[in-house]
Amino acid sequence: MHQQAIDKPNTSPRHPDAQAGFARQLDQRITHHLSQLAPAPARLVEAARDAMSSGKRLRPYLLHLVAGDAADRDAVLDMAVALEMVHTASLIIDDLPSMDNALLRRGRPTTHARFGEATAILTAIGLLNHAVSIANGLPRMDAVQRGALVAILSGVMGWQGLVAGQELDLNGFSDADHTGDALDRITRINALKTGALLCAAVEAGAILGGRADGERSLLRRFGEDLGQAFQIADDLIDMLSDSTAIGKDVGKDAGKETYLAVFGAEEALRRCRALLASADAALVGAGLSPEPFRCMIDAIFTPMLDRVPAAQQQAGAAR
Amino acid sequence: MHQQAIDKPNTSPRHPDAQAGFARQLDQRITHHLSQLAPAPARLVEAARDAMSSGKRLRPYLLHLVAGDAADRDAVLDMAVALEMVHTASLIIDDLPSMDNALLRRGRPTTHARFGEATAILTAIGLLNHAVSIANGLPRMDAVQRGALVAILSGVMGWQGLVAGQELDLNGFSDADHTGDALDRITRINALKTGALLCAAVEAGAILGGRADGERSLLRRFGEDLGQAFQIADDLIDMLSDSTAIGKDVGKDAGKETYLAVFGAEEALRRCRALLASADAALVGAGLSPEPFRCMIDAIFTPMLDRVPAAQQQAGAAR
Numbered sequence: 001m002h003q004q005a006i007d008k009p010n011t012s013p014r015h016p017d018a019q020a021g022f023a024r025q026l027d028q029r030i031t032h033h034l035s036q037l038a039p040a041p042a043r044l045v046e047a048a049r050d051a052m053s054s055g056k057r058l059r060p061y062l063l064h065l066v067a068g069d070a071a072d073r074d075a076v077l078d079m080a081v082a083l084e085m086v087h088t089a090s091l092i093i094d095d096l097p098s099m100d101n102a103l104l105r106r107g108r109p110t111t112h113a114r115f116g117e118a119t120a121i122l123t124a125i126g127l128l129n130h131a132v133s134i135a136n137g138l139p140r141m142d143a144v145q146r147g148a149l150v151a152i153l154s155g156v157m158g159w160q161g162l163v164a165g166q167e168l169d170l171n172g173f174s175d176a177d178h179t180g181d182a183l184d185r186i187t188r189i190n191a192l193k194t195g196a197l198l199c200a201a202v203e204a205g206a207i208l209g210g211r212a213d214g215e216r217s218l219l220r221r222f223g224e225d226l227g228q229a230f231q232i233a234d235d236l237i238d239m240l241s242d243s244t245a246i247g248k249d250v251g252k253d254a255g256k257e258t259y260l261a262v263f264g265a266e267e268a269l270r271r272c273r274a275l276l277a278s279a280d281a282a283l284v285g286a287g288l289s290p291e292p293f294r295c296m297i298d299a300i301f302t303p304m305l306d307r308v309p310a311a312q313q314q315a316g317a318a319r
Numbered sequence: 320m321h322q323q324a325i326d327k328p329n330t331s332p333r334h335p336d337a338q339a340g341f342a343r344q345l346d347q348r349i350t351h352h353l354s355q356l357a358p359a360p361a362r363l364v365e366a367a368r369d370a371m372s373s374g375k376r377l378r379p380y381l382l383h384l385v386a387g388d389a390a391d392r393d394a395v396l397d398m399a400v401a402l403e404m405v406h407t408a409s410l411i412i413d414d415l416p417s418m419d420n421a422l423l424r425r426g427r428p429t430t431h432a433r434f435g436e437a438t439a440i441l442t443a444i445g446l447l448n449h450a451v452s453i454a455n456g457l458p459r460m461d462a463v464q465r466g467a468l469v470a471i472l473s474g475v476m477g478w479q480g481l482v483a484g485q486e487l488d489l490n491g492f493s494d495a496d497h498t499g500d501a502l503d504r505i506t507r508i509n510a511l512k513t514g515a516l517l518c519a520a521v522e523a524g525a526i527l528g529g530r531a532d533g534e535r536s537l538l539r540r541f542g543e544d545l546g547q548a549f550q551i552a553d554d555l556i557d558m559l560s561d562s563t564a565i566g567k568d569v570g571k572d573a574g575k576e577t578y579l580a581v582f583g584a585e586e587a588l589r590r591c592r593a594l595l596a597s598a599d600a601a602l603v604g605a606g607l608s609p610e611p612f613r614c615m616i617d618a619i620f621t622p623m624l625d626r627v628p629a630a631q632q633q634a635g636a637a638r
Contacts, residue, residue, distance in 0.1 A: 040478030041486045042495035093444070098436035117417035118489050121440060122482045125412070125447065129477035132451050136469045143462030150455045150469055158448035159359035163441045167360045170437050176361035 015295035022064055023057045029077045030084065033134065040126070047115040047123040051088050054106045058300065059083045059201040065292055066205025066219060075138050079149060079204050082131035086153060087197055089124040089131075090162045096120060099170060128157055148207050156200040165192025169256070182262050187228065190259075194234075195227025211286075218286035225279035226297070232272040233304040235260040240308055269308060276301065334614035341383055342376045348396045349403065352453065359445070366434040366442040370407050373425045377619065378402045378520040384611050385524025385538060394457050398468060398523050401450035405472060406516055408443040408450075409481045415439060418489060447476055467526050475519040484511025488575070501581050506547065509578075513553075514546025530605075537605035544598035545616070551591040552623040554579040559627050588627060595620065 030052050037045045060080030067076045095102040095110040096117060103113045112120035135149040155161055168189050173179045179188070202223040206216045235258040260268040276297065283290050349371050356364045379399030386395045414421040414429040415436060422432045431439035454468040474480055487508050492498045498507070521542040525535045554577040579587040595616065602609045 037478045039496075040483050041490075042493045043490060044478065044483065044486050093440065096437070096440070098440065116490070118415070119486060121412065121415070121417065122486050125444065125476060126478050126482045128444065128447065129473045129480075129482070132473040133470065133477065136455075136466055136473060143466065146466065147455055147462065150451065154448045154451040154455060157444060158452065159356045159363065159445050161448075163445045163448070164359050164363065167363050167438060167441050171360075171362060171435070174361045177358070 015292045016299065018292065019061055019296060019299070022061055025077060026057055026060050026080055026084070029081050033078075033081050033085075033130070037126075037130070043115065043119060044123055044126060047111055047119050048127060050108075050114065051092055051111045051123060051127070052084065054108070055084065055088070056300065057084065058296070059087055059197055061296060062198065062201040062223075062293075063205040063208070065296070066202050066211070066288070067209035068205075068288075071205075071208045071210070072140060075141060076205075076208055078134050078138055079208060082134040082149075082153060083197070083201055083204065085127040085131040085134075086157055086162075086200075089127040090157065090166075090197070092120050092124040092127075093162075094166060099166065145207055149204055152200045152204050152207075156196050161192060161196040161200075165189055165194075165196065169193060182257060183259075186257060186259050186262065190228050190231040191224060194231040195224045198227045198230070199223035215286045215288075218282045219288075222279045222282040222286065225275045225282065229272045229275035229279065229301070232259050232268050232275070233301060236265065236268055236272070236308045237304055239265075265308065269305065272301075272305070334611045335618065337611065338380055338615060338618070341380055344396060345376055345379050345399055345403070348400050352397075352400050352404075352449070356445075356449070362434065362438060363442055363445060366430055366438050367446060369427075369433065370411055370430045370442060370446075371403065373427070374403065374407070375619065376403065377615070378406055378516055380615060381517065381520040381542075381612075382524040382527070384615070385521050385530070385607070386528035387524075387607075390524075390527045390529070391459065394460060395524075395527055397453050397457055398527060401453040401468075401472060402516070402520055402523065404446040404450040404453075405476055405481075405519075408446040409476065409485075409516070411439050411443040411446075412481075413485060418485065464526055468523055471519045471523050471526075475515050480511060480515040480519075484508055484513075484515065488512060501576060502578075505576060505578050505581065509547050509550040510543060513550040514543045517546045517549070518542035534605045534607075537601045538607075541598045541601040541605065544594045544601065548591045548594035548598065548620070551578050551587050551594070552620055555584065555587055555591070555627045556623055558584075584627065588624065591620075591624070 034045065034049050034052065037048065057080075060083055063080050063083060064076055091105060092111045094100050095105055096112055102110055104110065110120075111123060115123070131153050132150060135153050136146065138146055138149065141149075157163060168177075168185075173185060179185050199220055200223075202219045203216065205211075206219055211219065239260060259271060263271070279297075280290060280294065283293055353364065353368050353371065356367065379402055382399050382402060383395055410424060411430045413419050414424055415431055421429055423429065429439075430442060434442070450472050451469055454472050455465065457465055457468065460468075476482060487496075487504075492504060498504050518539055519542075521538045522535065524530075525538055530538065558579060578590060582590070598616075599609060599613065602612055
């Protein structure tokens, strides 16, 4: 079902408009929050502004969609800013010379390339802490809800989130990490590096939208599947594209154990689509109107997968 | 008054015993919290354990003293662990190659020297997030208090805390930072780099001990003065000692604008003692029994200032 959706051109202009409208509101709220940073050192504030100035705003929009229209609008926007700060911090960290050593991100110099490594690290930590401050300071919010939102943010970056994913991605598993086979290892790293933040967006949206526990567990599966699909698509692009086309350094995965490297492009494309279909089923099962989600997912995945012409052809021939 | 205390040998064995007893309890609680990190990558957990394995435990003990015996013992210990995690994370960050590039800390290899730069950065971020998790998850705690404790932690590392201090210390002030003279700049950096965490310890203790607002503002001044004194003493040691004697890399301040560099060793020593006296007065004004604080401060500053023989002699001759 969803497979069709990502293969077809989008015929409804309403959802892209809604997404663009939300992105504008989000950008305004990001500007507002960054203007509150003074008297922080001007250089740090400039680095934070630069790092936060662009992005697909996928996680904030996901949060917004899951929360629904009945949720507190200001709280949704504030929490969306907090999530985007965590996401941005994670990209700054990933790009560092001691990690992926990337000089280009979203078509522009990475934070350390422009502001130096020390300022980049400090900016990332500042953004992480500020995200917690935003969630912890949400007004008109039940204390239990606020605590749950803080827990999502501190968890997603932590030992069972992005930090763990990045460590395993860079330095691999040690014997004490009790890993299974290659698929287990790849799935775990993708869950930690990509799924964790998507799940955080979905879970924060579920809290703000007052969703029931049953819906939440399906929404969590939606986030997990979407994360796995996203990472596979990203790996395909990293292998098959050149950096000018996608605006970030590529070829960084050479030698890494990815789904693509282990199972090949055709199987990776098939798996990506199967995951998107599974994500879609979870969404429908949770009782959310799937159209705006599908539209957003199409907008991300169609151009990503369209950049995999050879693999796509193979997959088409194998169907 | 306090000047006498730090010049005299300590005659009361009770307080050092109490401090050592608290440190043992704290170490047990640190071990407990670190054992909760699994299934985090084993290498990250090992790096966290290594980084947290030693230290003066000054901030935790300050928190404990300010909280008093009537406070919830478990909450004090948990919050003390959280503060020590933030402190440890800040040291890991400060020592990085792109910052102070230090290979030795507390007589042992720094985290990046032993585990590599990427793991060091990830460990620091993991510790920061875990500290927030601990505060946010404190049981038997009023939600407002819990929120206040989370705010202390996210604030101390953030744009108006350690991250700002480190940025200014490394890259200096820009025109947009609206600084005053050298003394203003030095005081601000010291407040951000050293005072912020001592104030955080004192404020967390005040919250856990249910101290009144009037007491809290005096306790805050105590923390600020102690922070300024501590940084001046640390600068004196950095200039005058060798690394084997103090267990960390020295000479890192060469060329930096410190109180010592601008005003000289004699004035720095005088200022350090004046700040300790002011801190002591604030403590007495807040109505806390000053003896255990004095004992702790003596134990820190006497050996520090005793390592400044030339400067101390000059100061003695000038009296």
